Amino acid sequence: MPESPIRKLVPFAEKAAAAGKEVIHLNIGQPDIATPEVALKAIRNLDRTVIEYSHSAGFESYRRGLAEYYKDNGIDVTYEDILVTNGGSEAIVFAMMTCFNPEDEVIVPEPFYANYNSFAMQAQVVLRPITTYLSEGYKLPPIEAFRELITPRTRGIIICNPGNPTGYLYTQEELETLKQIVLENDLFLFADEVYREFCYDGRTHYSIMNLDGLDDHAIILDSVSKRYSMCGSRVGALVSRNKTVMKTALKFAQARLSPPTLGQIASEAALQTPPSYFDNVKAEYVQRRDILVDGLNAIDGVTCPLPGGAFYAMAELPIDNAEKFCAWILEHFEYKGATVMMAPAEGFYASPGLGTQEVRLAYVLEIPKLKLAVEILEKALEAYPGRVENATASKAAHGA
Amino acid sequence: MPESPIRKLVPFAEKAAAAGKEVIHLNIGQPDIATPEVALKAIRNLDRTVIEYSHSAGFESYRRGLAEYYKDNGIDVTYEDILVTNGGSEAIVFAMMTCFNPEDEVIVPEPFYANYNSFAMQAQVVLRPITTYLSEGYKLPPIEAFRELITPRTRGIIICNPGNPTGYLYTQEELETLKQIVLENDLFLFADEVYREFCYDGRTHYSIMNLDGLDDHAIILDSVSKRYSMCGSRVGALVSRNKTVMKTALKFAQARLSPPTLGQIASEAALQTPPSYFDNVKAEYVQRRDILVDGLNAIDGVTCPLPGGAFYAMAELPIDNAEKFCAWILEHFEYKGATVMMAPAEGFYASPGLGTQEVRLAYVLEIPKLKLAVEILEKALEAYPGRVENATASKAAHGA
Numbered sequence: 001m002p003e004s005p006i007r008k009l010v011p012f013a014e015k016a017a018a019a020g021k022e023v024i025h026l027n028i029g030q031p032d033i034a035t036p037e038v039a040l041k042a043i044r045n046l047d048r049t050v051i052e053y054s055h056s057a058g059f060e061s062y063r064r065g066l067a068e069y070y071k072d073n074g075i076d077v078t079y080e081d082i083l084v085t086n087g088g089s090e091a092i093v094f095a096m097m098t099c100f101n102p103e104d105e106v107i108v109p110e111p112f113y114a115n116y117n118s119f120a121m122q123a124q125v126v127l128r129p130i131t132t133y134l135s136e137g138y139k140l141p142p143i144e145a146f147r148e149l150i151t152p153r154t155r156g157i158i159i160c161n162p163g164n165p166t167g168y169l170y171t172q173e174e175l176e177t178l179k180q181i182v183l184e185n186d187l188f189l190f191a192d193e194v195y196r197e198f199c200y201d202g203r204t205h206y207s208i209m210n211l212d213g214l215d216d217h218a219i220i221l222d223s224v225s226k227r228y229s230m231c232g233s234r235v236g237a238l239v240s241r242n243k244t245v246m247k248t249a250l251k252f253a254q255a256r257l258s259p260p261t262l263g264q265i266a267s268e269a270a271l272q273t274p275p276s277y278f279d280n281v282k283a284e285y286v287q288r289r290d291i292l293v294d295g296l297n298a299i300d301g302v303t304c305p306l307p308g309g310a311f312y313a314m315a316e317l318p319i320d321n322a323e324k325f326c327a328w329i330l331e332h333f334e335y336k337g338a339t340v341m342m343a344p345a346e347g348f349y350a351s352p353g354l355g356t357q358e359v360r361l362a363y364v365l366e367i368p369k370l371k372l373a374v375e376i377l378e379k380a381l382e383a384y385p386g387r388v389e390n391a392t393a394s395k396a397a398h399g400a
Numbered sequence: 401m402p403e404s405p406i407r408k409l410v411p412f413a414e415k416a417a418a419a420g421k422e423v424i425h426l427n428i429g430q431p432d433i434a435t436p437e438v439a440l441k442a443i444r445n446l447d448r449t450v451i452e453y454s455h456s457a458g459f460e461s462y463r464r465g466l467a468e469y470y471k472d473n474g475i476d477v478t479y480e481d482i483l484v485t486n487g488g489s490e491a492i493v494f495a496m497m498t499c500f501n502p503e504d505e506v507i508v509p510e511p512f513y514a515n516y517n518s519f520a521m522q523a524q525v526v527l528r529p530i531t532t533y534l535s536e537g538y539k540l541p542p543i544e545a546f547r548e549l550i551t552p553r554t555r556g557i558i559i560c561n562p563g564n565p566t567g568y569l570y571t572q573e574e575l576e577t578l579k580q581i582v583l584e585n586d587l588f589l590f591a592d593e594v595y596r597e598f599c600y601d602g603r604t605h606y607s608i609m610n611l612d613g614l615d616d617h618a619i620i621l622d623s624v625s626k627r628y629s630m631c632g633s634r635v636g637a638l639v640s641r642n643k644t645v646m647k648t649a650l651k652f653a654q655a656r657l658s659p660p661t662l663g664q665i666a667s668e669a670a671l672q673t674p675p676s677y678f679d680n681v682k683a684e685y686v687q688r689r690d691i692l693v694d695g696l697n698a699i700d701g702v703t704c705p706l707p708g709g710a711f712y713a714m715a716e717l718p719i720d721n722a723e724k725f726c727a728w729i730l731e732h733f734e735y736k737g738a739t740v741m742m743a744p745a746e747g748f749y750a751s752p753g754l755g756t757q758e759v760r761l762a763y764v765l766e767i768p769k770l771k772l773a774v775e776i777l778e779k780a781l782e783a784y785p786g787r788v789e790n791a792t793a794s795k796a797a798h799g800a
Contacts, residue, residue, distance in 0.1 A: 007654070034449045043662065046443050049434045051630035051666065086486045086634065089656035097522065102502075118655030122497065124524070230451035232661025234486065234634070254407070255518030256489035261632025262443065262662035266451065 004114055005323050005347040012330035013341050022338035023330070024373045026361040029164065031311065033229040033281055033364075035266075042269030043262065053258035057250055058084025058237075062268040066237060069271055073196065075209045075220075081241050083249050084259045088194050088223030088236035089115065095219050095238055096123035098248045099188045104155040106190075107146065111138075111314070111348030111355060113164045113192070128154070129350035134316050134358060137305040138166040140174040146181045156188035157181065162195045162205070165348045165360040166314050167289075167307020169199055172206045179211045189214060194223040194236075195310040197278055200286050203308055215241040224263075226311075228270040229281075233263035285311050288363040288370055295374030296361075299381060301389075313361050314345060320386035322346060322359050333383060335376045357388075404514055405723050405747040412730035413741050422738035423730070424773045426761040429564065431711065433629040433681055433764075435666075442669030443662065453658035457650055458484025458637075462668040466637060469671050473596065475609045475620075481641050483649050484659045488594050488623030488636035489515065495619050495638055496523035498648045499588045504555040506590075507546065511538075511714070511748030511755060513564045513592070528554070529750035534716050534758060537705040538566040540574040546581045556588035557581065562595045562605070565748045565760040566714050567689075567707020569599055572606045579611045589614060594623040594636075595710035597678050600686050603708055615641040624663075626711075628670040629681075633663030685711050688763040688770055695774030696761075699781060701789075713761050714745060720786035722746060722759050733783060735776045757788075 006027055013023050057063065063079035070077050085091040100106065102124035108116060110129035120127045128149050132138040146157075157178060162169040182189045191208040199205045208218045223236035238249055253259075289306075293313055296304040301318030319325040322344035333339055345358035363370060381387060406427055413423050457463065463479035470477050485491040500506065502524035508516060510529035520527045528549050532538040546557075557578060562569045582589045591608040599605045608618045623636035638649055653659075689706075693713055696704040701718030719725040722744035733739055745758035763770060781787060 004654070030453055032450070035451050039451075040446065040449070043446050044444055046440065049440070050432070051435050051439075051632040053430055053631045086490075086660075087656065087658075090486075093656075102524070115655045115657075118652070122522075122652070122655075124502070231453045232451040232658060234658065234660040252518065252522070254404070255515045255522075256493075257487065257515075258632060258634065260486075260634040260660040260663050262666065263660050266662065 005344045008323070009326055009330065009341060012327050016330045016339055020337075021334045024338055024340045024365065024369055024376070026363075026365070026373055027341045027343045029226070029312070029362050029364065030231055031226065031229045031364045032366065033284070035230045036228050036270050036273040036277055038272045039228055039230060039266040039270040043266050046262075046265065051261050054084075054261050054264055056253040056258055058082070058259055059264050059268065062264050065268050065271045070239070073207075075207050077209065077239055077241065081239055081246065083238045083246060083253055084264060085236040085238055085253070086256070086259050087225060087234040088192065088221055089119070091221040091223070091236045091238040092116070092119045092190070092192070093122055094249045094252045095190055095221060096120065096125050097252060098245055099219070100125045100155050103153060105151060105153045106156040106158055107149050107154065108158045108350075109140065110350050111165050111345055111358075113160055114347045116158065117350070126153070127350055131349075131351055131354065132166070132168070134303065134305060134314060138163065138168040138314070140170065140177060143177050143181060150181075150185055154185060154187060156190060158190040158192070160192040162199060162307070162309025164195070164310055165312050165343070165345065167310045167312045169203055169308030170206065175206055175208060175211055178208075179214055182214065182217050187217065188219060189217050190219050190221060192221045194221070194226050197227050198282065198285060198311060199309040200282065200289065201308065205309070209239070209241075217242070219245065224267045224270060228267070228273060230266060230270070233266050234260050235263040235267040285363065288365075288367060289313065291367055292361060292363045292370050292374065295371070296377070299374070299378045301381065311363050313363065314358055315361060316357050317359060318381060318388050319357055319384060320388055321356050324386055325384060326359065328384060328386070329380045333376075333380045335379045336372065338372060338376060340373045340376050405744045408723070409726055409730060409741060412727050416730045416739055420737075421734045424738055424740045424765065424769055424776070426763075426765070426773055427741045427743045429626070429712070429762050429764065430631055431626065431629045431764045432766065433684070435630045436628050436670050436673040436677055438672045439628060439630060439666040439670040443666050446662075446665065451661055454484075454661050454664055456653040456658055458482070458659055459664050459668065462664050465668055465671045470639070473607070475607050477609065477639055477641065481639055481646065483638045483646060483653055484664065485636040485638055485653070486656070486659050487625060487634040488592065488621055489519070491621040491623070491636045491638040492516070492519045492590070492592070493522055494649045494652045495590055495621060496520065496525050497652060498645055499619070500525045500555050503553060505551060505553045506556040506558055507549050507554065508558045508750075509540065510750050511565050511745055511758075512750075513560055514747045516558065517750070526553070527750055531749075531751055531754065532566070532568070534703065534705060534714055538563065538568040538714070540570065540577060543577050543581060550585055554585060554587065556590060558590040558592070560592040562599060562707070562709025564595070564710055565712050565743070565745065567710045567712045569603055569708030570606065575606055575608060575611055578608075579614055582614065582617050587617065588619060589617050590619050590621060592621045594621070594626050597627050598682065598685060598711060599709040600682065600689065601708065605709070609639070609641075617642070619645065624667045624670060628667070628673060630666060630670070633666050634660050635663040635667040685763065688765075688767060689713065691767055692761060692763045692770050692774065695771070696777070699774070699778045701781065711763050713763065714758055715761060716758050718781060718788050719757055719784060720788055721756050724786055725784060726759065728784060728786070729780045733776075733780045735779045736772065738772060738776060740773045740776050
């Protein structure tokens with residue numbers, strides 16, 4: 001596997017910290033939000049004397065609770081449509097191994113979550129990127145672009161909604177387009193919906209499970225990591241009404257015995273999280289997003305589309321190369337004693353040469369930090385020797 | 401994936417329970433022993449407000465603690481030789497994906513832990529069984545038998561020591577034989593050592609990490625599941641001094657982000673488990689083992705070799721077919737209101753036709769239950785319509 005561009009930056013960040021600079025981490029998706037008290041309390045009140053396996057598909061009580069959670073979110077499934085996994089990661093691997101054979105092709109809008117590459121490698125599946133553009137806010141390409149990518153080996157489409165790294169929230173119309181392609185070609189449609197709760201500006205999440213006629217095609221990949229800010233519990237889910245898929249996925253689950261018992265206890269308790277928790281978290285994220293995005297767009301030469309969900313923003317910078325810039329800012333730049341760590345976007349694209357002027361910024365830090373990060377970025381772009389006049393790479397590649 | 405023979409029995413067990421019979425579960429490896437108090441206490445005293453990811457290789461403090469644990473067990477490794485995994489299962493999958501390519505061959509003594517089949521399938525590795533025999537207590541075959549199995553695609557050997565399902569404890573001499581084969585053919589040697597603590601009759605465990613000259617070849621697959629009776633924590637480890645292996649395995653680990661944080665907290669605390677805990681547990685298992693094994697051998701036509709470790713025993717029964725018998729005893733037999741569920745051994749063999757008269761029994765239940773189980777088995781064998789005069793299948797296959 002190739003080294004990820006973020007990991008290549010780690011030594012630079014370590015050196016910066018060792019040199020006494022404060023490193024503001026805009027590169028990671030680990031929220032700083034507190035885990036709901038109800039989940040922590042369940043762990044502290046643990047009344048077991050043996051930490052036993054759960055059922056391979058997860059505790060039935062948790063799966064029944066999850067089915068209720070989905071119903072409350074407008075997604076009508078039963079507990080038998082749910083397999084609890086070791087985080088969302090395992091849900092993706094199981095889904096790929098269940099639905100695809102080696103060398104099958106899966107279409108994925110790029111930029112996409114870089115770990116899909118590793119999961120595809122494990123399942124020996126070939127990812128076929130369909131490019132979306134910063135200049136268009138990363139909206140779904142027209143249906144013809146999908147049709148051009150279909151080959152006899154195409155077996156699925158995978159989306160992340162709202163998206164990591166783009167924060168893009170798909171419209172119902174876009175999902176209907178995907179449905180058309182899926183039915184035309186008898187494909188599986190995977191939707192990574194782990195950011196479901198984080199949709200802004202009054203918009204709501206539309207799940208692929210609510211597309212008519214897709215019962216045998218639609219698979220949700222889910223996780224409690226971001227929803228309840230408990231990434232470390234490692235509890236995810238694979239959700240589908242396709243009985244054959246669930247039966248095969250269960251066999252993979254049986255081989256690894258059980259998802260984590262303690263994480264499931266926390267997750268089941270977290271189902272009782274009051275709605276006010278999400279109201280507060282969303283209000284906080286919107287404030288952070290606006291400060292970051294407005295701040296970035298106010299910098300000369302920077303373009304940052306407003307993300308409709310999740311807690312990431314992509315920005316195009318007036319630079320020669322994002323990997324170089326992200327290393328440079330850690331190594332050679334500081335302002336008010338601090339610097340920033342960002343994720344160069346190249347690793348989120350499968351097509352060579354794309355994303356070289358883009359970075360991903362996670363707004364999972366408190367507002368004063370975000371404000372300082374914007375200031376640093378502005379000053380750094382003025383000082384950066386590799387500054388270019390206009391960031392037009394993505395537009396040029398797009399032919400716009 | 402084929403249905404496992406144990407899982408095929410589940411409907412029979414459910415029907416038996418529904419009919420009011422007590423089902424004594426000798427089929428599973430979930431110990432009834434209490435988790436060490438020190439681990440439960442650490443969970444109850446959780447002082448975090450965010451359940452965050454750990455490092456992808458596990459918390460450094462836990463890995464350093466684990467290195468100390470290994471040193472205390474005579475295995476000299478540093479924390480950098482340790483990758484914390486989602487249970488022992490993930491350690492096996494990562495090790496296979498790291499060390500082998502699709503279609504590579506791996507030799508495994510049979511009978512073996514049936515889930516190795518699923519892990520091999522995930523890694524697209526071909527398992528080549530080398531048969532061991534109940535009549536010989538499942539000791540390692542002579543070196544020539546290994547040499548006959550080596551092909552240009554052979555890349556590794558995997559053992560479980562002490563063994564599931566056999567309870568067999570390898571001698572140092574046997575491990576030296578394996579080392580010879582490994583060095584002759586430049587193979588990897590995997591040892592699943594999750595039952596390390598459970599060695600009986602004054603014998604001690606000898607780890608493959610103590611074989612001279614195997615630093616680049618030896619990989620331990622480990623887990624806290626059985627050691628501390630906390631299967632549900634889902635915390636395992638991949639341990640090797642081979643730096644390239646550790647570097648590649650880390651990339652798989654990074655893709656799935658982190659092993660479970662709560663399970664790691666419990667596991668790190670469990671390192672402080674007092675030696676008296678293991679003394680008590682071992683004394684309990686030895687008592688159980690003796691009652692089960694002596695009881696079985698006292699039954700006419702039954703042979704049960706004395707296991708040197710773990711908490712399983714294999715027994716050969718005077719029956720036509722173990723799968724049929726295990727279903728029959730659940731469906732058609734009861735004694736004192738109870739019946740037993742056992743694991744038919746066929747699923748532990750890769751060679752067709754082996755194990756048809758063998759069952760695996762886990763002695764993870766209290767002594768009165770085990771005594772009753774032996775009584776039930778005795779009466780059932782008298783009543784079973786498919787009884788045969790002598791159980792000689794394994795000996796015949798062996799040419800003895």
